[in-house]
Amino acid sequence: TTLADKAARAPKAELHIHVEGSLEPELIFKLAQRNGVKLAYDSIDALRAAYAFTDLQSFLDIYYAGASVLLTEQDFHDMTAAYVERALADNVVHAEIFFDPQTHTERGVAIETVVAGIERALADAEARGMTSKLILCFLRHLSEEDALATFDAALPLFDTYRHRLIGVGLDSSERGHPPSKFERVFAKARAKGLKLVAHAGEEGPPSYIYEALDLLKVDRVDHGVRSIEDPALVTRLADTRVALTVCPLSNLKLCVFDDLTKHTLKGLLDRGVAVTVNSDDPAYFGGYVNQNYLATIDALKLSDADVYTIVKNGFEASFITDAERAGFL
Numbered sequence: 564t565t566l567a568d569k570a571a572r573a574p575k576a577e578l579h580i581h582v583e584g585s586l587e588p589e590l591i592f593k594l595a596q597r598n599g600v601k602l603a604y605d606s607i608d609a610l611r612a613a614y615a616f617t618d619l620q621s622f623l624d625i626y627y628a629g630a631s632v633l634l635t636e637q638d639f640h641d642m643t644a645a646y647v648e649r650a651l652a653d654n655v656v657h658a659e660i661f662f663d664p665q666t667h668t669e670r671g672v673a674i675e676t677v678v679a680g681i682e683r684a685l686a687d688a689e690a691r692g693m694t695s696k697l698i699l700c701f702l703r704h705l706s707e708e709d710a711l712a713t714f715d716a717a718l719p720l721f722d723t724y725r726h727r728l729i730g731v732g733l734d735s736s737e738r739g740h741p742p743s744k745f746e747r748v749f750a751k752a753r754a755k756g757l758k759l760v761a762h763a764g765e766e767g768p769p770s771y772i773y774e775a776l777d778l779l780k781v782d783r784v785d786h787g788v789r790s791i792e793d794p795a796l797v798t799r800l801a802d803t804r805v806a807l808t809v810c811p812l813s814n815l816k817l818c819v820f821d822d823l824t825k826h827t828l829k830g831l832l833d834r835g836v837a838v839t840v841n842s843d844d845p846a847y848f849g850g851y852v853n854q855n856y857l858a859t860i861d862a863l864k865l866s867d868a869d870v871y872t873i874v875k876n877g878f879e880a881s882f883i884t885d886a887e888r889a890g891f892l
């Protein structure tokens with residue numbers, strides 16, 4: 564068996580997946596038809612042809628357009644159920660899933676509708692051997708006031724769904740929207756005992772990673788691949804074991820690296836950083852988690868020990884407790 568086969572067969576945790584980024588073109592068109600939503604593309608092929616990105620923003624524009632077909636609880640359920648199928652096929656046994664409520668509430672969809680639909684699919688997944696957590700992400704291109712209002716609207720949900728909805732994150736357009744912009748809302752989430760993550764150092768500089776650590780006090784950094792530009796930061800990440808949720812095919816498709824052989828994952832791993840491999844927005848970036856392992860193993864000539872470490876890091880960096888994983892909580 565090849566190393567890619569071993570990686571594919573291994574039980575894995577996926578810690579960086581935007582559920583809206585798992586919406587395949589076929590399902591986008593099906594939901595558009597079901598809901599009478601007009602799309603700017605007149606066929607599945609035309610939509611897929613638009614998936615040629617030059618940077619993060621060029622992707623986000625299409626990603627938010629795709630999410631515009633989601634209106635009902637059933638839509639959120641169907642999207643999530645489709646992700647669960649793909650994750651199970653890749654032997655993902657635990658997923659920590661992001662969602663972007665502001666993308667939906669600004670179209671008049673209630674946050675309760677969003678979470679109820681996602682939860683129904685994740686409860687079904689549990690019965691099939693896949694545990695999961697849900698992380699509410701704030702859109703950083705919007706104001707902190709908007710994030711604070713979203714947090715307040717979600718407050719009852721953090722209680723109702725306490726087994727699932729365990730943290731907050733920060734995503735969308737990174738450049739010009741540093742973590743410092745969201746210090747107050749993260750302080751509120753921290754006071755509530757929630758887990759904290761933030762996208763940082765995907766396109767943004769190492770200073771954004773320092774801000775995520777020092778100002779937001781995140782438990783994990785999403786992407787963080789530009790940390791390698793600052794040796795003191797790499798040492799700190801390695802010493803504190805604050806994990807990076809790396810998404811290799813995403814970085815390739817969004818031109819963070821012009822070639823996967825130039826990806827910083829292996830350099831970070833060799834310096835003792837707790838890197839993990841994840842799919843980010845698999846419907847848009849050409850593959851689910853096993854594709855990410857396969858491409859990374861090939862491009863970076865990873866060893867068996869490297870891959871084993873990455874898989875293990877996924878479980879160690881996850882927010883699930885041992886008792887929960889064993890079914891005792």
Ligand code: ADE
Nearest residue numbers: 581734735736762843844
């Ligand atoms: N939203 C969905 N995917 C994202 C990414 N890779 N970076 C920032 N925001 C996102």
Ligand code: ZN
Nearest residue numbers: 581734785843
């Ligand atoms: Zn992401």
